[in-house]
Amino acid sequence: xxxxxxxxxxxxxxxxxxxxxxxxxxxxxxxxxxARLNRLQWASMGTIAAVQSGxxxxxxxxxxxxxxxxxxxxxxxxxxxxxSTLAEVNRHAGGEGAVPISQSFSxxxxxxxxxxxxxxxxxxxxxxxxxxxxxxxxxxxxxxxxSTEVLQRALALACIDDVELTASSNTNMIRLLRSGMQLDxxxxxxxxxxxxxxxxxxxxxxxDALIDLGGxxxxxxxxxxxxxxxxxxxxxxxxxxxxxxxxxxxxxEAVATSGNYERFVEINGERCAHIIDGRTxxxxxxxxxxxxxAQDGATADALSTALFVLSVEEGKxxxxxxxxxxxxxxxxxxxxxxxxxxxxxxxxxxx
Ligand code: ADP
Ligand code: MG
Numbered sequence: 001x002x003x004x005x006x007x008x009x010x011x012x013x014x015x016x017x018x019x020x021x022x023x024x025x026x027x028x029x030x031x032x033x034x035a036r037l038n039r040l041q042w043a044s045m046g047t048i049a050a051v052q053s054g055x056x057x058x059x060x061x062x063x064x065x066x067x068x069x070x071x072x073x074x075x076x077x078x079x080x081x082x083x084s085t086l087a088e089v090n091r092h093a094g095g096e097g098a099v100p101i102s103q104s105f106s107x108x109x110x111x112x113x114x115x116x117x118x119x120x121x122x123x124x125x126x127x128x129x130x131x132x133x134x135x136x137x138x139x140x141x142x143x144x145x146x147s148t149e150v151l152q153r154a155l156a157l158a159c160i161d162d163v164e165l166t167a168s169s170n171t172n173m174i175r176l177l178r179s180g181m182q183l184d185x186x187x188x189x190x191x192x193x194x195x196x197x198x199x200x201x202x203x204x205x206x207x208d209a210l211i212d213l214g215g216x217x218x219x220x221x222x223x224x225x226x227x228x229x230x231x232x233x234x235x236x237x238x239x240x241x242x243x244x245x246x247x248x249x250x251x252x253e254a255v256a257t258s259g260n261y262e263r264f265v266e267i268n269g270e271r272c273a274h275i276i277d278g279r280t281x282x283x284x285x286x287x288x289x290x291x292x293x294a295q296d297g298a299t300a301d302a303l304s305t306a307l308f309v310l311s312v313e314e315g316k317x318x319x320x321x322x323x324x325x326x327x328x329x330x331x332x333x334x335x336x337x338x339x340x341x342x343x344x345x346x347x348x349x350x351x
Contacts, residue, residue: 037052037223040060044213049212049214052209053210054223058206058207061204062211065197065201066213070197072104072196076101077105077108077185079184085102089101090182093180098174099173100171101172106172106174108188108298112125112185112302122277123187123278123306124160125184125187129155129157132154133151134283136265151281157180158181158278162181163175187258188305190214191213191216191256191298193297194213194218195297198296202220207220207221208223216255217297229253230248231246232246232248234246234257238337246351253294255291255292256291256303257290258304258308265283272284284308284309285333288333290308291329292304294325294327299323299326300326312340316342327341327344
């Protein structure tokens with residue numbers, strides 16, 4: 001028996017609001033007495049967006065940038081809107097012509113395809129047909145565990161080599177070669193959206209601020225003079241209001257977390273994430289949360305999802321081989337709480 005326990009967005013928003021209120025810790029032990037951090041937040045892309053800065057003017061300018069960039073990302077990459085470029089690309093799957101896409105679309109696809117190959121298909125932006133079979137992405141949940149045959153048929157549509165991308169400095173086009181194929185950037189779009197805001201902010205000379213989209217954070221400068229970054233909390237997946245550790249985000253670094261505690265299905269009493277193993281078409285079990293610190297938001301977001309699917313050993317290998325500057329932390333879905341880290345993450349953690 002499968003029981004869908006996907007929470008409604010309102011509940012998530014309320015929850016995230018609570019969580020994000022505790023997420024940023026103002027570190028330190030020395031004077032001068034702290035100026036208040038200004039936090040501005042609003043609902044965006046199905047979650048809570050927020051900007052923070054000690055300087056109110058900076059926070060306000062950053063919010064204006066973020067409103068524009070997040071709206072642009074929704075128009076391009078939303079999996080929920082019929083009128084997004086992504087929806088158009090998916091509608092044309094198996095058709096004759098390629099669909100014109102933006103530079104951003106092309107960039108996010110290239111990163112996703114790279115992580116797909118590096119993770120041996122564990123991460124895969126073409127997994128949407130399988131997600132729908134399991135009742136995610138707005139589909140009706142199945143009454144029983146789907147058959148292997150049905151799952152394999154959907155998985156066969158998730159071949160990254162069946163996407164044709166034509167990318168040059170002035171034209172970007174994409175074509176999904178087979179009918180039924182569907183792209184879904186749910187695992188990376190929020191981190192990428194944060195990067196777009198971060199880049200615009202840099203261009204405009206803004207600094208000493210933090211951008212947050214549903215727990216995808218990226219640091220500009222530092223929280224206060226001398227702090228050398230932004231100290232952020234890593235949440236305990238089993239206790240909403242507790243942190244398991246803190247990590248300092250240095251200027252330009254980003255952090256993302258993938259978890260099984262907000263959206264999941266329960267199969268025979270076992271909690272399964274809204275994240276599917278792209279190699280087996282099965283929902284991932286056994287991991288409660290994975291946090292990744294990386295050099296940019298899209299990479300942190302993609303890697304947190306990829307590492308959620310891979311075994312810890314496979315994940316460590318992926319990081320070592322392709323992202324040696326990234327930090328990773330795993331929390332298996334077992335009690336009592338256990339934390340696994342890469343050595344560079346361990347060196348950076350504050351407990
Ligand atoms: P969240 O949406 O909670 O921030 P993630 O960044 O980990 O979490 O993204 C989860 C989303 O990624 C899912 O809702 C789905 O759209 C997509 N997804 C699920 N499984 C995979 C996978 N194996 N590869 C790529 N994307 C996936
Ligand atoms: Mg992700």
